[in-house]
Amino acid sequence: MLTIAAIVAIGAVIAALMPAISRAGNALVTSANVADDRLSSRVEIIHATGQDAATVSEAWVKNTGAIRIDAITKSDVFFGPETDFQRITYGGSGCSAPCWEYELENDTEWNPTATLRITINLSAALAAGNTYYVKVVAANGVEDSRFFTL
Numbered sequence: 001m002l003t004i005a006a007i008v009a010i011g012a013v014i015a016a017l018m019p020a021i022s023r024a025g026n027a028l029v030t031s032a033n034v035a036d037d038r039l040s041s042r043v044e045i046i047h048a049t050g051q052d053a054a055t056v057s058e059a060w061v062k063n064t065g066a067i068r069i070d071a072i073t074k075s076d077v078f079f080g081p082e083t084d085f086q087r088i089t090y091g092g093s094g095c096s097a098p099c100w101e102y103e104l105e106n107d108t109e110w111n112p113t114a115t116l117r118i119t120i121n122l123s124a125a126l127a128a129g130n131t132y133y134v135k136v137v138a139a140n141g142v143e144d145s146r147f148f149t150l
Contacts, residue, residue, distance in 0.1 A: 052128035074139035
């Protein structure tokens with residue numbers, strides 16, 4: 001009788017612990033996938049420019065990592081004079097300033113080696129002699145930044 005009670009008790013404990021063990025295992029797998037995604041991703045701003053008195057600036061950002069970067073519109077773009085930059089919201093084609101839009105230059109998705117051309121529509125004109133800062137943070141957290149002077 002004692003043996004049967006012990007077996008039933010062990011079965012109850014296993015039945016109670018299995019969902020928790022499964023959830024913990026799933027969380028570890030998810031965390032490992034996120035870490036792998038971030039370690040396999042990399043972006044590089046290869047050029048940024050603008051013209052005196054223009055209200056548009058452009059930056060070319062290359063995917064130099066090993067995997068495709070998804071959710072381009074969820075990326076963060078920061079832009080402005082080196083001491084007064086701000087986050088610019090994504091607005092899509094023909095958006096009202098300040099906003100940014102993008103075009104993939106040599107692919108249909110942001111795959112490795114593909115270049116993203118970001119157009120930043122500004123509410124104030126750029127000025128010659130000033131240094132500007134641009135930073136791009138992809139949705140998965142990889143980032144790059146660059147200063148450029150007009």
